Amino acid sequence: MTTVTGARHGVAFWLQLGFTLLVCMLLVAPMLLSLLAGVTENYLVGIESGLTTRWIAEVLRGYSDTILLSLQVALACLAATLVLGVPVAYVLARRGNWLTRLFEELLTMPIAVPGLATALALIITYGGVGEFRRSWLFILVGHVLFTLPFMVRSVLAVMSAVDLRTLEEGAASLGAGFARRFFTIVLPNSLPGILSGSLMVVTLSIGEFNLTWLLHTPLTKTLPVGLADSYASLRIEIGSAYTLIFFVMVIPLLLLLQALARFGQPPR
Amino acid sequence: MSRDPLRFEPVPVRLNACAKTFPGGTRALEPIDLEIAGGETVVFLGPSGCGKTTTLRIIAGLEQPDPGGSVFFGSEDVTALPIERRNVGMVFQSYALFPNMDVAQNVGYGLRVRGIDRRRRDARVGEMLAMMQMEALARRRIDQLSGGQRQRVALARALVVRPRILLLDEPLTALDAKLRDGLRLEIDRLLRQLGITAIYVTHDQGEAMALADRIVVMSGGRVVQIGTPRDVYFRPADPFVADFVGTTNRLQAQAADGRLHVLGADVPWAGATGPLAVLVRPEDVRLDAVTGQAEAKVTTAMFLGDRTRLVVETGTGETLSIDAPGRASFAIGDTVRIAIDPDRLLAMPL
Numbered sequence: 213m214t215t216v217t218g219a220r221h222g223v224a225f226w227l228q229l230g231f232t233l234l235v236c237m238l239l240v241a242p243m244l245l246s247l248l249a250g251v252t253e254n255y256l257v258g259i260e261s262g263l264t265t266r267w268i269a270e271v272l273r274g275y276s277d278t279i280l281l282s283l284q285v286a287l288a289c290l291a292a293t294l295v296l297g298v299p300v301a302y303v304l305a306r307r308g309n310w311l312t313r314l315f316e317e318l319l320t321m322p323i324a325v326p327g328l329a330t331a332l333a334l335i336i337t338y339g340g341v342g343e344f345r346r347s348w349l350f351i352l353v354g355h356v357l358f359t360l361p362f363m364v365r366s367v368l369a370v371m372s373a374v375d376l377r378t379l380e381e382g383a384a385s386l387g388a389g390f391a392r393r394f395f396t397i398v399l400p401n402s403l404p405g406i407l408s409g410s411l412m413v414v415t416l417s418i419g420e421f422n423l424t425w426l427l428h429t430p431l432t433k434t435l436p437v438g439l440a441d442s443y444a445s446l447r448i449e450i451g452s453a454y455t456l457i458f459f460v461m462v463i464p465l466l467l468l469l470q471a472l473a474r475f476g477q478p479p480r
Numbered sequence: 481m482s483r484d485p486l487r488f489e490p491v492p493v494r495l496n497a498c499a500k501t502f503p504g505g506t507r508a509l510e511p512i513d514l515e516i517a518g519g520e521t522v523v524f525l526g527p528s529g530c531g532k533t534t535t536l537r538i539i540a541g542l543e544q545p546d547p548g549g550s551v552f553f554g555s556e557d558v559t560a561l562p563i564e565r566r567n568v569g570m571v572f573q574s575y576a577l578f579p580n581m582d583v584a585q586n587v588g589y590g591l592r593v594r595g596i597d598r599r600r601r602d603a604r605v606g607e608m609l610a611m612m613q614m615e616a617l618a619r620r621r622i623d624q625l626s627g628g629q630r631q632r633v634a635l636a637r638a639l640v641v642r643p644r645i646l647l648l649d650e651p652l653t654a655l656d657a658k659l660r661d662g663l664r665l666e667i668d669r670l671l672r673q674l675g676i677t678a679i680y681v682t683h684d685q686g687e688a689m690a691l692a693d694r695i696v697v698m699s700g701g702r703v704v705q706i707g708t709p710r711d712v713y714f715r716p717a718d719p720f721v722a723d724f725v726g727t728t729n730r731l732q733a734q735a736a737d738g739r740l741h742v743l744g745a746d747v748p749w750a751g752a753t754g755p756l757a758v759l760v761r762p763e764d765v766r767l768d769a770v771t772g773q774a775e776a777k778v779t780t781a782m783f784l785g786d787r788t789r790l791v792v793e794t795g796t797g798e799t800l801s802i803d804a805p806g807r808a809s810f811a812i813g814d815t816v817r818i819a820i821d822p823d824r825l826l827a828m829p830l
């Protein structure tokens with residue numbers, strides 16, 4: 213299909229190529245510049261001022277607690293969405309009636325509603341419970357609300373693609389009770405969906421800002437909240453170094469997610 | 481097939497007044513009573529939607545019969561037992577093999593569920609695969625198997641746990657014709673060799689005739705006839721059965737005073753009197769230039785090798801299918817004389 217000789221391409225081709233490259237530039241250039249700023253001695257002088265890891269070290273010194281809290285929240289969020297989301301997806305996959313469909317719609321509400329609104333609702337409801345309001349669990353609840361639909365959708369997609377009902381009937385005919393069927397048939401055959409859902413949840417949780425910004429307290433700052441702080445109040449190099457650390461954490465997850473999306477097709 | 485690791489206890493099955501109404505009101509099954517002897521192969525035969533699968537699933541324990549119905553395996557009432565406690569082997573049209581396991585793991589699943597240790601499990605799986613001549617496939621993934629191989633794995637998986645009865649729901653329907661014949665022979669041999677009580681669901685009359693000790697013909701949620709393949713073929717209970725099992729011609733007739741008036745001629749008759757519909761199979765209509773009762777014109781001649789299937793139109797305007805010997809040749813428009821023995825006619829009330 214593709215021709216090697218440039219002369220064969222029409223104007224339309226070059227226009228499209230140019231446009232694509234332009235869009236890529238617009239998307240990638242700011243990120244690259246920001247990353248570069250994170251290792252530049254002095255951003256105002258420019259790259260001539262020399263490269264350094266000093267800013268990164270400073271961020272790690274000052275903000276390592278936000279990084280740790282982000283990881284902690286993300287992992288706890290993952291655990292919660294697994295424990296809640298996989299059974300919910302299973303019920304939705306096995307019992308398709310108006311009730312489960314209604315529930316499925318309700319579940320996507322936190323995606324549709326702005327994060328700030330969800331956060332406000334949480335504060336109105338639980339803000340008075342001081343101990344809870346001050347703990348990181350408050351943030352966790354927000355994250356679980358926000359990410360659960362992604363887990364459920366992702367698992368449900370795979371569960372609907374394999375004929376779980378018949379597989380389970382086959383297993384039951386061989387003597388397997390519910391628990392055994394769930395762990396030896398349902399879970400393994402839903403694994404691609406569970407994996408991609410997990411990566412999505414972790415990625416979303418680490419990067420979540422809208423909700424978290426309202427839910428956090430000075431003692432419960434996550435990485436994106438810290439990032440906002442540092443942008444607002446510190447040198448731009450520190451903010452950029454912070455971004456760099458964020459990228460290093462999130463990019464492998466995103467790549468894994470892509471790989472899984474490609475290989476994670478449910479087995480036929 | 482010389483090794484015989486399995487010989488089954490023949491367990492009889494009894495259904496008492498089993499009906500099924502699905503939520504939403506679909507009456508899939510009228511109350512049926514059925515006795516299946518130990519070791520017998522019974523085939524449920526009928527058009528799609530007639531309730532065969534529902535009946536099978538009630539026996540399996542995948543559906544509950546409406547209140548009042550009960551299922552017995554031998555003398556044990558299993559109505560309240562879920563499928564996992566009934567110890568039945570089940571083979572599905574869609575195979576239902578576990579994609580997350582290889583062939584040997586699939587076959588060994590039921591043994592693992594029963595807590596049989598690794599060594600004995602491997603031995604029995606090996607024996608089973610050997611019996612099905614599938615040792616070479618043991619480590620294959622399911623998606624690396626052909627349809628026929630998948631269904632044989634499914635059979636092996638169902639049999640290895642020594643179920644009390646074997647239930648098969650259209651196991652050959654998803655396969656292409658060539659494979660279907662081969663696997664049907666294999667299933668037939670297996671069922672006879674093992675002596676297991678087997679219930680086989682199909683909409684294919686050829687499969688039913690070949691496999692069944694007895695056929696249960698179903699229509700619209702009812703059992704319309706139970707009998708051996710010969711019974712069902714030669715003494716169909718009604719025109720529906722006659723038509724569903726093989727091909728039949730349906731003719732208008734009038735009986736009185738020991739004579740039956742059919743195809744414009746009279747034949748001796750000892751059966752019912754009055755206006756009748758009579759059924760006759762294509763192979764029971766003879767071509768006889770001398771004694772034939774009626775004249776007919778050939779409208780279609782289809783050479784099938786062993787025979788020629790003719791469609792003829794009689795002077796009375798009726799159309800008949802006739803089987804003529806393969807070596808006789810016919811042209812459209814030929815005139816033939818046809819003869820029917822009265823004892824090959826089946827009278828049905830109008």
Ligand SMILES: Nc1ncnc2c1ncn2[C@@H]1O[C@H](COP(=O)(O)OP(=O)(O)O)[C@@H](O)[C@H]1O
Pocket residue numbers: 502503504506507508526527528529530531532533534535
């Ligand atoms: N789960 C179900 N819910 C409602 N109706 C059903 C269900 N299963 C089967 N039926 C209906 O019951 C009737 C008999 O179905 P089935 O036993 O599957 O027929 P067969 O196997 O002979 O093709 C059909 O009309 C079918 O639509």
Ligand SMILES: [Mg+2]
Pocket residue numbers: 529532533534650
């Ligand atoms: Mg069916």
